[in-house]
Amino acid sequence: xxxxxxxxxxxxxxxxAKEEMMRQEELxxxxxxxxxxxxxxxxxxxxxxxxxxxQAFESYCVRQQQREYESYLQxxxxxxxxxxxQIGMFSTQMQSISxxxxxxxxxxxxxxxxxxxxxxxxxSVESYLASTFIHKVTNSDDLIRKLVETDPVLSKMTFTLKxxxxxxxxxxxxxATHLRGLIFHNLKKVKPMFKDVLECDFGDISWLFEAVKIRxxxxxxxxxxxxxxxxxxxxxxxxxxxxxxSDLVRAVEARVSQISESESKLF
Numbered sequence: 164x165x166x167x168x169x170x171x172x173x174x175x176x177x178x179x180a181k182e183e184m185m186r187q188e189e190l191x192x193x194x195x196x197x198x199x200x201x202x203x204x205x206x207x208x209x210x211x212x213x214x215x216x217x218q219a220f221e222s223y224c225v226r227q228q229q230r231e232y233e234s235y236l237q238x239x240x241x242x243x244x245x246x247x248x249q250i251g252m253f254s255t256q257m258q259s260i261s262x263x264x265x266x267x268x269x270x271x272x273x274x275x276x277x278x279x280x281x282x283x284x285x286x287s288v289e290s291y292l293a294s295t296f297i298h299k300v301t302n303s304d305d306l307i308r309k310l311v312e313t314d315p316v317l318s319k320m321t322f323t324l325k326x327x328x329x330x331x332x333x334x335x336x337x338x339a340t341h342l343r344g345l346i347f348h349n350l351k352k353v354k355p356m357f358k359d360v361l362e363c364d365f366g367d368i369s370w371l372f373e374a375v376k377i378r379x380x381x382x383x384x385x386x387x388x389x390x391x392x393x394x395x396x397x398x399x400x401x402x403x404x405x406x407x408x409s410d411l412v413r414a415v416e417a418r419v420s421q422i423s424e425s426e427s428k429l430f
């Protein structure tokens with residue numbers, strides 16, 4: 164056997180040993196869980212008892228992931244309910260977009276930047292509308308009632324007496340969960356919700372409908388339409404989008420402030 168051949172064999176053996184070591188490290192949490200929960204009843208690897216223990220571990224992992232996801236959602240919903248920084252975040256985002264428009268880049272780099280800034284501007288409006296609506300509604304019994312009366316899904320929900328008691332204890336989370344489940348860039352849903360519940364009429368927002376449509380191309384095709392053509396965005400178009408978005412948000416803020424003042428006079 165030549166020296167080169169021997170070296171190849173040794174390298175192959177070392178490589179397999181490393182792979183096995185990595186596999187063992189990845190599987191160690193499973194081994195530990197099975198040992199803790201099954202002990203000797205798990206049998207030997209490859210046995211029927213062992214396979215049942217492995218399936219139980221996999222089910223356990225799925226439940227853990229689900230619990231972690233639900234915990235994450237609850238934390239996010241509680242942030243919507245408690246946070247009052249919606250307008251501050253929106254203003255910061257618009258300021259950042261305006262400043263980034265002044266960065267000197269050219270050709271493809273500039274187009275990529277515009278694609279990202281357009282998407283960010285639309286996302287900022289969506290985030291503001293969602294967080295503002297959820298925060299305002301979930302912190303007002305009157306607005307929750309108006310939402311229940313006007314929302315086609317909530318108004319048709321039926322509960323047992325037990326469920327009514329449980330839901331009432333967590334009414335804010337129940338409403339916030341429903342609202343979060345809505346697609347907030349679906350303006351056909353969002354616009355009437357603001358009007359029916361907050362009595363806030365967006366007026367003509369055809370510019371936002373168009374911006375959302377363009378954002379779809381930006382996100383899914385890096386700024387090109389189905390035919391491969393660049394979407395029509397520019398420094399000026401994004402400046403106008405920032406201006407229109409800011410005007411809309413100021414109008415919403417004015418209406419939200421009126422509601423807050425009216426509520427405060429009741430106490």
